[in-house]
Amino acid sequence: GAVVSQHPSRVICKSGTSVKIECRSLDFQATTMFWYRQFPKQSLMLMATSNEGSKATYEQGVEKDKFLINHASLTLSTLTVTSAHPEDSSFYICSASRATGWGETQYFGPGTRLLVL
């Protein structure tokens, strides 16, 4: 089956620093990748949609200058949380879209837990 990995799985950083999270599709080329955020005891909220070689599309209320997304290849998308603050502490999950017989199927990564002190 299709596998999506995220790195790191957990990161703790000081307030004001930047953190980069990688999302990789290990055995397929992803036409589109998505980034989600999940606060404690809440559901996943879509942050942005990322297509290889083009600018990401951000959901309303998500600051594009704070959450930088780079989709440099068909197997890698990165999310950089710039000047992180404690309120950015959350669980970040990516998904990668793959063409299948049913059209596009999304596969989710295991998530990255970010704690900003």
Place this chain on the structure above:
Amino acid sequence: KQEVTQIPAALSVPEGENLVLNCSFTDSAIYNLQWFRQDPGKGLTSLLLIQSSQREQTSGRLNASLDKSSGRSTLYIAASQPGDSATYLCAVRGTGNQFYFGTGTSLTVIP
């Protein structure tokens, strides 16, 4: 914008009981609907995927139904087990390829 709601928010049942989780969505123009399981602090495990043209899908003790016109889906779990304890998320995929997630149902199966 698509809004996805799940009822109940939390459910506690004794082992062996059959149960139903509900999901409703506001925009019936969907591509598919997927049920996920999420264990505490973990990522998502896909359980069942129903295409917009389908009515239901079954996998083992799980059965998911979809009524697109009324904006509803149900996840039926037969003969529940303590290992089924987790949060169950319903997600609707829009025509733009993005997923909209429900609020989740936290299930506890008591041994």
